[in-house]
Amino acid sequence: MIKVRHLKKVFKTPGGDELAVLKDINCDIEKGEVISIIGPSGTGKSTFLRCLNRLEEPTSGVIEVDGMDILDRKTDISLVRRRMGMVFQNFNLFEHLTILDNVTLCPMTLLGKSREEAEQKGMELLGNVGLHEKAGCLPRELSGGQKQRAAIARCLAMEPDIILFDEPTSALDPTMVSEVLGVIRHLASRGMTMCIVSHEMQFVRDVSTRILFLNDGIVYEEGTPEQIFDNPQKPVTKAFINRIRTLECRFEDKRFDLYGLFGKIHTFCSKYGLGIKTLEKIQHITEEMLCGIMPFRGPVTLLMEYSEKTSRLCMTFIEDNAKKGILDGVDEDSLSLMLVRGMSASLTEPQNGVVSIEV
Amino acid sequence: MRNLFLLMTAAVLWLSSCTGRKVQDLSDVKSVEDFRGHSVAVPMGSSYDLMLSEIDGIEVVRLGLGELLVAVEKGRADFCIQDQYLMKILDLESRGLTSLFDNILPGTAAAGFRKQDSVLCSQFNAYLRDKMASGEYDRWKENWLSATDSMASVSFGIPVHGNDPDKRSLKVGVTNIYPYIYLNEEGITGLEVDLFNRFCFSAGYQVEYEVNEFTALIPALNSGKIDVILSHMRKTEERAKQVLFSDSYIEGGGAAVCRDWNNQDRKNRPGLGKRLKESFNDNLVVEQRWKLMVDGLWETLSISLFSIIAAILMGILFCRLHMSGRNVVSKSAGTLIGLLRGIPLLIILMIMFYVVFASSGITGTWVTVMSFGFYYGAYFSEVFRTGMESIDKGQWEAGFALGLGKFQTFHKVVLPQALNRIIPVLKGEVIALIKMTSVVGYVAVIDLTKASDIIRSRTFDAFFPLILVSVIYILLSWLVGMGLDAIDRKLTPKSRQS
Numbered sequence: 001m002i003k004v005r006h007l008k009k010v011f012k013t014p015g016g017d018e019l020a021v022l023k024d025i026n027c028d029i030e031k032g033e034v035i036s037i038i039g040p041s042g043t044g045k046s047t048f049l050r051c052l053n054r055l056e057e058p059t060s061g062v063i064e065v066d067g068m069d070i071l072d073r074k075t076d077i078s079l080v081r082r083r084m085g086m087v088f089q090n091f092n093l094f095e096h097l098t099i100l101d102n103v104t105l106c107p108m109t110l111l112g113k114s115r116e117e118a119e120q121k122g123m124e125l126l127g128n129v130g131l132h133e134k135a136g137c138l139p140r141e142l143s144g145g146q147k148q149r150a151a152i153a154r155c156l157a158m159e160p161d162i163i164l165f166d167e168p169t170s171a172l173d174p175t176m177v178s179e180v181l182g183v184i185r186h187l188a189s190r191g192m193t194m195c196i197v198s199h200e201m202q203f204v205r206d207v208s209t210r211i212l213f214l215n216d217g218i219v220y221e222e223g224t225p226e227q228i229f230d231n232p233q234k235p236v237t238k239a240f241i242n243r244i245r246t247l248e249c250r251f252e253d254k255r256f257d258l259y260g261l262f263g264k265i266h267t268f269c270s271k272y273g274l275g276i277k278t279l280e281k282i283q284h285i286t287e288e289m290l291c292g293i294m295p296f297r298g299p300v301t302l303l304m305e306y307s308e309k310t311s312r313l314c315m316t317f318i319e320d321n322a323k324k325g326i327l328d329g330v331d332e333d334s335l336s337l338m339l340v341r342g343m344s345a346s347l348t349e350p351q352n353g354v355v356s357i358e359v
Numbered sequence: 360m361r362n363l364f365l366l367m368t369a370a371v372l373w374l375s376s377c378t379g380r381k382v383q384d385l386s387d388v389k390s391v392e393d394f395r396g397h398s399v400a401v402p403m404g405s406s407y408d409l410m411l412s413e414i415d416g417i418e419v420v421r422l423g424l425g426e427l428l429v430a431v432e433k434g435r436a437d438f439c440i441q442d443q444y445l446m447k448i449l450d451l452e453s454r455g456l457t458s459l460f461d462n463i464l465p466g467t468a469a470a471g472f473r474k475q476d477s478v479l480c481s482q483f484n485a486y487l488r489d490k491m492a493s494g495e496y497d498r499w500k501e502n503w504l505s506a507t508d509s510m511a512s513v514s515f516g517i518p519v520h521g522n523d524p525d526k527r528s529l530k531v532g533v534t535n536i537y538p539y540i541y542l543n544e545e546g547i548t549g550l551e552v553d554l555f556n557r558f559c560f561s562a563g564y565q566v567e568y569e570v571n572e573f574t575a576l577i578p579a580l581n582s583g584k585i586d587v588i589l590s591h592m593r594k595t596e597e598r599a600k601q602v603l604f605s606d607s608y609i610e611g612g613g614a615a616v617c618r619d620w621n622n623q624d625r626k627n628r629p630g631l632g633k634r635l636k637e638s639f640n641d642n643l644v645v646e647q648r649w650k651l652m653v654d655g656l657w658e659t660l661s662i663s664l665f666s667i668i669a670a671i672l673m674g675i676l677f678c679r680l681h682m683s684g685r686n687v688v689s690k691s692a693g694t695l696i697g698l699l700r701g702i703p704l705l706i707i708l709m710i711m712f713y714v715v716f717a718s719s720g721i722t723g724t725w726v727t728v729m730s731f732g733f734y735y736g737a738y739f740s741e742v743f744r745t746g747m748e749s750i751d752k753g754q755w756e757a758g759f760a761l762g763l764g765k766f767q768t769f770h771k772v773v774l775p776q777a778l779n780r781i782i783p784v785l786k787g788e789v790i791a792l793i794k795m796t797s798v799v800g801y802v803a804v805i806d807l808t809k810a811s812d813i814i815r816s817r818t819f820d821a822f823f824p825l826i827l828v829s830v831i832y833i834l835l836s837w838l839v840g841m842g843l844d845a846i847d848r849k850l851t852p853k854s855r856q857s
Contacts, residue, residue: 055756082762092757096775096852105771106761138854151757158761 001162001193002029002052007061009047021047023217025061028197029162034188036204037197039214040230040240045197046089048214049164052195053077053084084112085155087164089170091147093139099126099150100135100268103157118157125153129183145176149183164185165196205229213237243308245272254296261286265304272306278313281343281359289317289355292336295329297322313359322353366543385620387842388438388459389418394615400427400436404574406593407613412465422575423701424536425816431616433821442591443614444504445537457619466595467607468539470555471588473580474603479529479587484606486558496554496608501548503538509730512836528565531555532585532803534573535816537593539609542813544568544647551589554608569723570813571803575713577601579803638823640682648814655810656831662724662806663793663835666731670792673736678743692740699737705798711803735792742788746781747773775850782847789843790836797832809830 007025010018021044029035037045050056052063054070054077063070070080094102094205104118113121116268129149139147148168155163165184169177181203186192188207196202204211204225211228212355213221221228221237232238239246247268249261262283269279286302294300298320306313319326327349330337339348345358361620387393395416401407403421411419420436427439432454443461451457472480490496533540535545540549547568548842554634561568569585576588643741669764680692716726750773760767800809811824818824 053760055759078759078762078764081760085758086757086760088753088757088760090751090753092753094754094757094772094776096772096779096850098852098854106763109767109771110762115838136854138852141854154761 001031001066003062003064004028004052005062005064007048007051007063008059009044009051010059020217022051022058025214025217025219025220026045027212027219029031029193031161032191032209033192034196034207034209035212036210036225037195037212037214038199038201038204038207038240039220040236043214045214046166049086049166049195049197052164053081053086055086082106082158083161085160087148087151087155087163087165087168089167091139091144091151091171093147093151093154095139098136098138099131099142099153102139102150103154107157118311122153123156125156126150128156128186129153130179143176144172145179148172148176148180149242150348152180152183152187162193162195165194165198167199168197169200169320201229213240213249215240242310245308247302247304247308249302251290251296251300251302253299254291256290258287258291261302268304268306272349273307274313275307278359282313282315285315285340285343285357285359288336288340289357292334293330293355294309294326295318315357315359317355317357319353325352326355361652363498372533376665383618385457386461388615388617390460391463391615394438394793397437398435400439400565401442402427402573406464406466406595409595410596411440423816424534425810425812425819426821428454428456428616428819429821431618432819434618438617440613440615442536443611446536446614447618448504451616452619454819455619456616457621459615461612461614463613464593464617465610465612466593468591468593468609468611469604469607470551470578471577471590471592471602471604472588473583474601475495476586477603480603480605482562483558486561487554487606487608490554490557491608499553499832499836500550502610503553515747521744526563526565528567529559529587531566531568531584531587531589532571532576533568533588534571534576535813536591537817540589541817542651544650547580550609551591555587555589569803570805570809572801575801575803578713582713584713584717607686635823641818642814642820642823642827646817647818651805651810652807655805655807658724658805659793659796659807659835660801662727662731662796662804665728666735666792666796668791669728669732670735670739673732674739674743677736677740678719678747681740681744682747696737696740699734700735704730704734704795705801708802713757720783721798723804726802727796727799727804731792731796735788737784738788742781742784743777746777746784749780750776779847779850779852782843783852786840786847789839793835794832 004025004027007022008020009022010020017163025048026053027035037048039045047056050060054063057073061071064325065080065084067082068075070077093099096103097105100119103122103211104113104115107113107121108115119181123132123135126132129152131146131150134146134150139150142150150161152168168184168310169180172180177200179199184196185203185207186196196204196208206225208225211223211225212219213228213232215236221232221234227233228237229241234240238244245268247264249264265282265286266279268274269282275284282304290300292301294317296319300320301318303316303318304313305316317326327337340357343359347355347357349355391411391414394411398418398420399411400420400422401411402424408419408421411417420430422430424441427436427441428449429769430436438459440463443458446458472483487496533552535541536549538549539551540547544547547570550697552568555565558564569579571579571585573590576585576590576592577598580588588602592598592602592604594607594693609644643652644809663683675825677692677696680688681696683689683692704737708727711730712723716729754772754776755768758772759765763771796806797808799806800812805813807828811828815821
C-alpha cells in the first residue's frame with residue numbers, strides 16, 4: 001500500500017548547518033498492518049510519519065501510495081491526504097468549532113456530504129469513541145483524553161485507508177492515556193491499517209503486527225513485536241528495549257577528581273531511582289578500583305550501565321592499550337580486591353584491560 | 360458616567376473662562392511697538408506674522424483666522440490683529456472686546472495667478488480697471504464691506520454660470536476670510552468671490568472653488584492644483600516671487616483688538632441657557648450652517664468608510680507580502696510598513712496631495728482615501744499578521760492532513776479563529792482612523808472638523824462648534840465600536856451543549 005525508498009530529510013538549523021534527520025529509510029506498509037515506529041528520541045520518528053503525508057517535504061527519496069508517487073509535483077497531495085488520516089500529539093482540533101462540527105467539516109467540504117448525512121455519521125463516530133454527549137462542546141471544554149478521542153473520530157469521518165498516529169498519548173495526563181489507547185486498540189481489532197509513533201511500549205507490543213526500530217536516520221531493526229522486544233539483535237535496540245542507562249567517565253591518571261566523580265554517580269543513581277545502599281556500593285567499588293586496583297598504565301574509562309527493565313547494574317573499567325590483564329598484577333588476597341569481590345555479584349576480566357563488575 | 364460627563368463639562372467651562380494678563384492702560388497702546396511685553400495673536404503665515412516676528416519682546420501666537428478673537432476673548436493672547444473692515448462689521452462690544460487702532464501694516468490685496476498665466480492675469484486686470492473706472496467696483500465694495508452680520512446673506516445678484524464644457528474652467532483656491540470670501544447657505548460668496556464671478560462671466564470662464572488652508576494655497580498654485588488664489592492675499596515681495604499678483608483692489612490694514620479692560624462689566628451677560636441657545640442659533644441655524652455640518656459629517660463618513668475598506672485591502676496585501684516565504688519580498692514589505700508608520704499621516708497626506716498627485720485631477724477626497732489606505736494599511740497589516748501568527752501551526756496542519764487545500768484551510772479553519780483575535784485590536788485602529796480623518800482639511804476637503812472651522816471663522820465662537828463636533832465624533836466611534844463588537848460576538852464560538 002505504501003512503499004518508501006531511500007527517504008531522506010535534511011533540516012537546516014538556524015545556524016545554517018544541515019541536520020540529516022532521516023538518512024535512508026526503506027519500508028513497506030501493507031493493508032491491515034499495524035506498524036509501530038519506536039526508537040530513541042531525536043531519531044526522526046515523527047518526521048518520518050509526517051513525510052508520509054507530506055506535512056514535511058522530504059529532501060529526496062520515493063514514497064508511493066497505491067503505486068502513485070506522492071512526491072511528484074503533479075500529484076494532488078490533498079487527494080492523497082483525504083485517504084490518510086493523521087492524529088497529532090497536540091490533538092489540533094479546530095478550536096472555533098464544536099466537536100460535532102470538527103467531525104463534519106471535512107466530509108461536508110470535501111466529500112460533498114449533506115449536513116444531515118455528515119452529522120448522522122459524525123454522531124455515530126462520536127458514539128464509538130464515547131463522546132456522544134460532548135458533541136456540542138467546544139474543544140476547550142474537553143479533557144486531553146476526550147480531545148484526542150474526538151480527533152480520532154474526526155479522522156475516521158473521512159473514512160481513511162490508513163491512519164498515522166503521531167505520539168497520540170505524549171501530551172496526555174497518565175490517567176487519560178488508557179482511554180485513548182483503548183480506542184486505538186479497538187480500531188486495530190477491526191483491521192484498520194495504522195502507523196503509530198509511540199513511547200507506550202506495552203501498548204506497542206500488544207497492538208502492532210510489525211515494529212520498525214528507527215535509529216540514526218535509518219530503519220535500524222525491524223520485526224514482529226516478539227522479535228524486537230524479546231530478542232533484539234542489534235546493540236542499540238537492546239539498550240533501548242532494556243532501557244539501559246549509561247554513565248561514562250574518563251580519567252587520564254591517578255590524580256583524578258574523586259569527589260566530582262562521586263557527585264556524578266549520585267546524580268545518576270537518583271535519576272534512575274537507585275537506592276542509597278546501591279549508591280554506597282557503587283561508590284566503594286569505584287574508589288577501591290580506581291585508587292587501589294587499577295594500575296593506571298594509561299588512561300582509564302569507567303562505563304556504568306543500568307537496565308531499567310531488568311534492574312541490572314554493570315560497571316566496566318577499561319584501560320587503554322592494555323597489554324597485560326589488570327587482575328593479573330593484583331594480589332588475590334589484597335584488601336581492595338577482597339572488598340570489591342565482597343560487594344559485587346560477579347567480577348570478571350573477559351579480555352585484558354577490561355574488568356566487568358556486576359553489582 | 361453621567362457624573363463624569365458633568366465633571367468634564369465643568370472643567371471645560373472653567374478652563375474656557377481663564378483670563379489673560381491685564382493691559383494696564385489701553386490708551387498707552389498706540390502702535391505695534393507698544394505690544395512689547397505682551398502676546399499677540401496673528402493669522403499664521405500672514406504679513407502681520409512676519410512683521411511682529413521681527414520685533415523683540417512680542418510673543419507671537421500664530422493661529423487660524425477663526426481663532427484670533429476667541430484667543431483674546433479667552434485670554435490666550437493679549438492682543439490680536441485682524442482685518443480692520445471685519446472689525447468694523449463685528450459687534451466687538453458684546454464680546455467684551457475693543458478695537459484700539461487701525462491701519463497696521465497698510466497694504467493692498469489682490470488675486471494671485473500662476474507666473475505663466477500672465478494672459479489670464481492681464482485679462483483680469485483689464486476687467487478690474489474697467490469696473491473701477493466706471494465706479495461699479497466701488498459700489499460692490501461698499502455693499503460688502505459695510506454689511507453687518509445680519510446682512511451677510513444679502514444677495515447682489517451674482518450672475519449664474521452656465522455649464523458650458525467649451526469654456527476653460529478655473530480652479531480657485533480660497534480660504535474663509537469674512538467678508539471677502541466665505542461660505543453661506545448659497546455656497547462660496549463674499550466681495551472677492553463676487554468680483555471674480557463677474558469677471559469669469561464676462562470673460563467666459565467656468566469657475567470652481569476649493570476651500571483650503573491659507574498656508575496651503577501658494578503650494579497648491581505652484582503644483583497646479585489651482586489656477587487662482589483668492590484669499591485676501593496681501594502683496595508682499597516674498598509672495599511676488601512665487602505668485603503673479605493682479606492689480607490690487609482692496610486697500611487696508613489690520614486693526615489691533617484687545618479685551619476691553621475698561622468695560623468688563625459682565626453683569627449684563629445672559630445666563631448659560633440663553634448663551635447656549637444663542638450659540639446654537641449662531642452656529643447652526645443662521646445661514647443654515649447646519650447644512651455645512653451635515654455635509655461635513657457626510658464627507659467624514661464617506662472618507663472613513665472608503666478609507667477603512669482601502670486600509671483593509673492594503674493591510675491584507677501588505678500582510679500577505681510580509682508573511683511571504685521569499686526573504687526579499689517579506690523584507691521589502693517590512694521596510695515599507697516601517698516607512699509608512701514612521702511618517703506622520705498628515706505629512707503623507709500632504710505629500711500625496713501636493714507632490715504625487717499634484718498635477719492629476721484627483722480630488723482631495725480620493726487622495727485622502729489613498730493616503731489613509733496606505734498608512735492604516737501598514738498598521739492593519741501588522742494587526743492581521745499578529746492575528747495570523749497567533750494561530751497555532753497545528754491548525755493548518757490538521758486542515759492539510761484531513762485533505763483541505765491551502766485556501767480551504769485558511770478560509771474554514773484559520774481565518775475564523777484569527778478574526779476573533781484581530782477584531783478587538785482592529786477596533787482601536789478603526790476608531791483612530793475615523794478620528795484621524797479630521798486632518799483632511801489640509802487637502803481642501805470640507806469634513807466635519809473643517810466645517811466646524813469654517814463656522815468658527817464666521818461666528819468666532821470656540822465653545823459650541825468644538826463641543827458639538829466632539830460629541831459627533833464620540834457617537835461615531837461608539838457606533839463603529841458597537842458594530843465591530845457585534846461582529847466579534849458573532850464570530851466567537853459558542854458551545855451548543857444543552
